[in-house]
Amino acid sequence: MRVIFLGPPGSGKGTQAKRLQEAQEIPQVSTGDLLRQAVRAGTALGKEAQGHMDSGGLVPDQLVIALLLERIEQPDCARGFILDGFPRTVAQAEALEQALAQKGMPVDAVVNFEIDLSKLVERLVGRRVCPNGHGEWHVTFNPPAQPGTCDVCGAALIQREDDQEDRIRTRMETYRRDTEPLIDYYGKRSVLRSINALAPMDEVMGQIESLIGAI
Numbered sequence: 001m002r003v004i005f006l007g008p009p010g011s012g013k014g015t016q017a018k019r020l021q022e023a024q025e026i027p028q029v030s031t032g033d034l035l036r037q038a039v040r041a042g043t044a045l046g047k048e049a050q051g052h053m054d055s056g057g058l059v060p061d062q063l064v065i066a067l068l069l070e071r072i073e074q075p076d077c078a079r080g081f082i083l084d085g086f087p088r089t090v091a092q093a094e095a096l097e098q099a100l101a102q103k104g105m106p107v108d109a110v111v112n113f114e115i116d117l118s119k120l121v122e123r124l125v126g127r128r129v130c131p132n133g134h135g136e137w138h139v140t141f142n143p144p145a146q147p148g149t150c151d152v153c154g155a156a157l158i159q160r161e162d163d164q165e166d167r168i169r170t171r172m173e174t175y176r177r178d179t180e181p182l183i184d185y186y187g188k189r190s191v192l193r194s195i196n197a198l199a200p201m202d203e204v205m206g207q208i209e210s211l212i213g214a215i
């Protein structure tokens with residue numbers, strides 16, 4: 001099964017992709033996570049990407065497309081994958097469509113996380129992440145067992161650089177300008193399925209499982 005999670009920053013794509021990954025035993029492929037790993041590792045890609053990410057803009061298409069296409073060639077993606085944060089532009093969607101068409105493996109569903117953008121700032125400013133990449137929590141909606149501490153490795157949780165309020169506003173603008181047109185793009189291909197992403201986390205998962213069950 002090949003699924004795309006499409007939605008604005010903070011709509012819950014990462015949270016639900018991790019849950020679906022466990023339920024379906026197919027990997028979550030998050031370009032945000034892949035890029036953050038490259039930044040932590042200090043690779044040439046990471047150095048190029050960091051400024052774009054910290055400012056709330058997008059990393060150039062050619063870099064992200066190469067990164068994503070290489071990742072979905074890995075053996076763990078053979079049975080399918082959940083794309084979280086890709087595609088984010090029409091050019092990325094076209095590159096993906098072309099690559100999957102060559103394999104005869106089209107996308108089965110694009111899950112559109114519908115949410116009032118005004119609700120997203122609270123979700124993002126309250127997000128805390130493990131500096132070692134072990135996951136993310138929310139100070140109110142999904143707190144760790146010990147406040148401010150990673151449940152997995154015990155490291156002090158940090159706030160993502162792009163989760164400052166001014167950066168969040170830029171990310172929203174980037175989403176509206178570059179990513180929202182994909183709703184129309186996938187709508188025309190009859191694979192778009194919308195969910196109410198404002199609901200509590202378990203309810204959102206239930207909506208996604210119903211959609212997936214109907215594929």
Ligand code: AP5
Nearest residue numbers: 009010011012013014015031032053059085123127138201
């Ligand atoms: P990325 O990491 O993909 O960030 P994003 O799309 O902005 O998404 P987020 O991770 O902020 O939100 P999410 O929807 O996953 O929400 P989450 O589940 O965490 O990308 C970061 C940057 O990398 C980009 O800005 C760009 O620069 C670059 N990049 C990445 N991909 C790229 C691409 N394809 N092309 C170019 N550049 C790219 O939830 C948010 C919070 O809300 C959490 O704290 C969570 O606990 C809480 N929450 C989740 N669901 C609920 C709920 N139902 N109720 C209450 N709280 C909830």
